[in-house]
Amino acid sequence: MGRGELSAAPLPRSFFDRPSHEVAPDLLGRVLVHGPVAVRLTEVEAYGGPGEDPAAHTYRGRTPRNAVMFGPPGHLYVYFTYGMHFCANLVCLPEGSGSAVLLRAGEIITGLDEARARRAPALAPDGRGPATGKAKVVPDRDLARGPARLAVALGLLREHNGLDAIWEGSPAALPPLAEDGTGHGTEDGTGHGTGHAAWLTGLPHGFAAVLEGRPAGPGTIRSGPRTGVSTAKDTPWRFWVGDDPTVSPYRVHVPRRRSSAATSVGEAPSS
DNA sequence: CCTCAGATTTACT
DNA sequence: GTAAATCTGAGGT
Numbered sequence: 001m002g003r004g005e006l007s008a009a010p011l012p013r014s015f016f017d018r019p020s021h022e023v024a025p026d027l028l029g030r031v032l033v034h035g036p037v038a039v040r041l042t043e044v045e046a047y048g049g050p051g052e053d054p055a056a057h058t059y060r061g062r063t064p065r066n067a068v069m070f071g072p073p074g075h076l077y078v079y080f081t082y083g084m085h086f087c088a089n090l091v092c093l094p095e096g097s098g099s100a101v102l103l104r105a106g107e108i109i110t111g112l113d114e115a116r117a118r119r120a121p122a123l124a125p126d127g128r129g130p131a132t133g134k135a136k137v138v139p140d141r142d143l144a145r146g147p148a149r150l151a152v153a154l155g156l157l158r159e160h161n162g163l164d165a166i167w168e169g170s171p172a173a174l175p176p177l178a179e180d181g182t183g184h185g186t187e188d189g190t191g192h193g194t195g196h197a198a199w200l201t202g203l204p205h206g207f208a209a210v211l212e213g214r215p216a217g218p219g220t221i222r223s224g225p226r227t228g229v230s231t232a233k234d235t236p237w238r239f240w241v242g243d244d245p246t247v248s249p250y251r252v253h254v255p256r257r258r259s260s261a262a263t264s265v266g267e268a269p270s271s
Numbered sequence: 272c273c274t275c276a277g278a279t280t281t282a283c284t
Numbered sequence: 285g286t287a288a289a290t291c292t293g294a295g296g297t
Contacts (some may be wrong), residue, residue: 047289056289064282082289084278148290
């Protein structure tokens with residue numbers, strides 16, 4: 001597929017100084033870099049501020065967990081959920097507002113080997129190999145397909161909560177867009193790894209930046225209800241790139257009954 | 272392809 | 285106590 005060039009120009013902080021539902025669609029096609037891995041965003045969700053969005057972590061005000069969302073725009077809000085997963089957001093609006101955009105999925109642009117290694121299946125407890133015994137491989141299109149997977153692929157953890165994603169140095173300090181493609185771009189399987197440029201491979205580990213990339217065309221942007229939320233189902237603040245294979249499958253929120261909890265009494269099963 | 276259930280921390284009722 | 289901005293492997297269709 002002939003895709004256009006991706007711009008490595010960093011987005012300014014003012015890009016994020018807007019309501020999250022305006023920033024979110026504009027983030028599609030942009031590139032988030034963290035260390036050696038860069039992801040082209042293909043799916044995001046906007047979350048509003050306190051008192052206005054019942055699905056948002058900030059709905060009931062500031063807590064230790066969501067404090068970063070009340071900070072200045074352009075920072076990463078990384079939270080821990082479901083007891084085992086991290087998810088990453090980019091903070092919007094001025095300090096004190098408490099809104100952000102959840103990063104739900106994307107395509108790995110650089111650092112493919114690093115991302116594959118991070119997403120490789122965990123070994124069995126005895127360390128004798130993959131837990132299943134079969135050497136399963138995560139397809140490249142699934143490396144960052146889903147918010148927790150995206151966080152893993154980018155290496156985003158609790159310690160990166162609050163990390164600034166705005167490049168405030170001189171643009172000249174950014175490495176040149178080397179185009180050698182020798183280290184990356186080895187195709188396999190999916191057929192959509194088109195030898196991406198090896199730009200940014202010289203950037204230091206541990207920093208984050210959002211680059212212009214190649215904004216999704218207005219005609220390719222889709223929107224709908226947010227995934228997995230139990231409230232505000234009529235708010236279409238999930239945005240994704242239509243027909244992109246890295247967009248995660250939509251799932252309606254289904255409250256899960258705890259297995260050990262008492263089952264309901266006198267409830268006839270509805271078939 | 273699909274649905275089911277388990278893993279397991281955090282915040283709030 | 286329990287729902288939550290989730291993922292994964294198992295097993296059925």
